[in-house]
Amino acid sequence: MNLITPDENLENDISFSNSASSSPFENLVRYGLTDAVQQRIETIIVRDHELVPGRVARVDGISTLVHANATDYRASSTFARIAHADDFEIEPAQPTVGDWVLIREGEGSNPDEIELVLPRTSLLIRKRAQRGKYQGGEQGLAANVSTVFVIQAATYFNVGRLEREIALVWGSGATPIVVITKTDLLEEGTPESIVEQANASAPGVEVFAVSGITGDGTNSLRSYTQAGSTVALIGASGVGKSTLVNHLMGEEVMETGDIRETDTRGRHTTVTRQLLPLPGGGVLIDTPGIRSIALVSGSEEAIAKTFAEVEQYFGQCRFRDCQHQGETGCAIVEAIESGDLSQDRFDSYLRMGRELKYEKTKNTPRAKTEHERRMKVIAKAHRQRSRLEKRRK
Ligand SMILES: Nc1nc2c(ncn2[C@@H]2O[C@H](COP(=O)(O)OP(=O)(O)O)[C@@H](O)[C@H]2O)c(=O)[nH]1
Ligand SMILES: [Mg+2]
Numbered sequence: 001m002n003l004i005t006p007d008e009n010l011e012n013d014i015s016f017s018n019s020a021s022s023s024p025f026e027n028l029v030r031y032g033l034t035d036a037v038q039q040r041i042e043t044i045i046v047r048d049h050e051l052v053p054g055r056v057a058r059v060d061g062i063s064t065l066v067h068a069n070a071t072d073y074r075a076s077s078t079f080a081r082i083a084h085a086d087d088f089e090i091e092p093a094q095p096t097v098g099d100w101v102l103i104r105e106g107e108g109s110n111p112d113e114i115e116l117v118l119p120r121t122s123l124l125i126r127k128r129a130q131r132g133k134y135q136g137g138e139q140g141l142a143a144n145v146s147t148v149f150v151i152q153a154a155t156y157f158n159v160g161r162l163e164r165e166i167a168l169v170w171g172s173g174a175t176p177i178v179v180i181t182k183t184d185l186l187e188e189g190t191p192e193s194i195v196e197q198a199n200a201s202a203p204g205v206e207v208f209a210v211s212g213i214t215g216d217g218t219n220s221l222r223s224y225t226q227a228g229s230t231v232a233l234i235g236a237s238g239v240g241k242s243t244l245v246n247h248l249m250g251e252e253v254m255e256t257g258d259i260r261e262t263d264t265r266g267r268h269t270t271v272t273r274q275l276l277p278l279p280g281g282g283v284l285i286d287t288p289g290i291r292s293i294a295l296v297s298g299s300e301e302a303i304a305k306t307f308a309e310v311e312q313y314f315g316q317c318r319f320r321d322c323q324h325q326g327e328t329g330c331a332i333v334e335a336i337e338s339g340d341l342s343q344d345r346f347d348s349y350l351r352m353g354r355e356l357k358y359e360k361t362k363n364t365p366r367a368k369t370e371h372e373r374r375m376k377v378i379a380k381a382h383r384q385r386s387r388l389e390k391r392r393k
């Protein structure tokens with residue numbers, strides 16, 4: 001068999017000891033294959049030689065683009081399920097960008113099917129939304145990501161958003177890195193002052209300041225994009241994700257665009273999500289801008305990680321049931337007074353905690369009944385008003 005690489009212009013100067021030139025995994029190394037993933041795939045294909053391993057590069061509705069070793073597939077994912085080690089547990093899975101999958105080629109006019117999805121080492125999710133409206137449920141943004149570049153523009157740095165983005169990443173199982181872009185546009189203030197602000201809003205998270213246009217500061221990002229690593233970029237629309245991707249790739253692979261001044265929604269520029277092999281190894285995943293970062297269920301641990309410097313004081317207050325509202329001997333209050341803890345951070349912590357609590361109760365039967373009751377009251381008020389209006393005429 002003489003198989004041709006679909007994308008021949010991609011340099012591949014990475015050499016892996018485990019990938020001899022005839023290996024069925026050779027090209028998958030470019031797409032971020034690690035030893036662990038390869039071993040997992042091998043245990044599956046020794047039992048079923050017809051399954052073809054690959055990595056999801058894009059999801060368009062019902063069609064999923066998968067890079068395999070020899071060719072690309074546009075596969076259906078109707079019957080995809082997670083490949084647990086025991087093989088008994090059948091769990092349907094919606095493949096997402098970055099997923100490692102096994103495809104069964106369709107015979108005749110049957111579509112190629114994604115049959116198995118490998119268990120994920122990390123999964124970035126967001127609430128399913130369309131035109132800014134919550135649609136119910138959650139949606140995968142990127143899977144098997146090692147690092148997430150949390151992008152904020154130096155020109156409109158938003159602390160509240162940053163804290164949510166950091167929580168989102170901790171919740172996914174990946175490690176967040178803050179990247180401040182557009183430093184070349186700063187007229188007043190210096191990149192250093194923004195970095196300081198970011199450090200205060202994201203303790204324990206590395207912060208870098210770059211320009212995707214001039215390339216300033218981007219070299220320090222390369223330590224996160226070595227062979228075998230997968231880096232996703234998240235951030236609001238217009239912050240410069242695609243511009244940074246293009247810079248790191250060394251070519252224009254993603255479309256970039258300006259935000260219209262009259263339109264705060266910004267133009268939708270990144271329509272596809274793509275898995276992009278970097279020339280020097282590593283893989284980038286550009287994501288579309290997430291409009292609002294909503295906490296997903298089960299984010300308690302992520303919040304604890306995001307606000308570790310707040311939670312460290314818990315258990316140190318004099319009273320075990322301290323509400324940290326000014327009780328005597330409250331460790332939180334003392335830390336704020338002595339300047340060891342920032343009041344803003346504690347407020348953010350409380351805000352996110354409240355939100356998570358609300359998320360939890362929102363879907364309970366009682367909350368639903370209450371919602372329905374209120375909708376009925378509102379509908380009745382409307383009917384009464386239109387009756388009154390008719391009578392007046
Ligand atoms: N001056 C400057 N402009 C940038 C920088 N990064 C992005 N832009 C511009 O900001 C706009 C939005 O960038 P884009 O990469 O499409 O943002 P995305 O929506 O996050 O992918 C485009 O007009 C870019 O040219 C930067 O570092 N410096
Ligand atoms: Mg973009």
Ligand SMILES: [Zn+2]
Binds near residue numbers: 324327330333
């Ligand atoms: Zn307290």
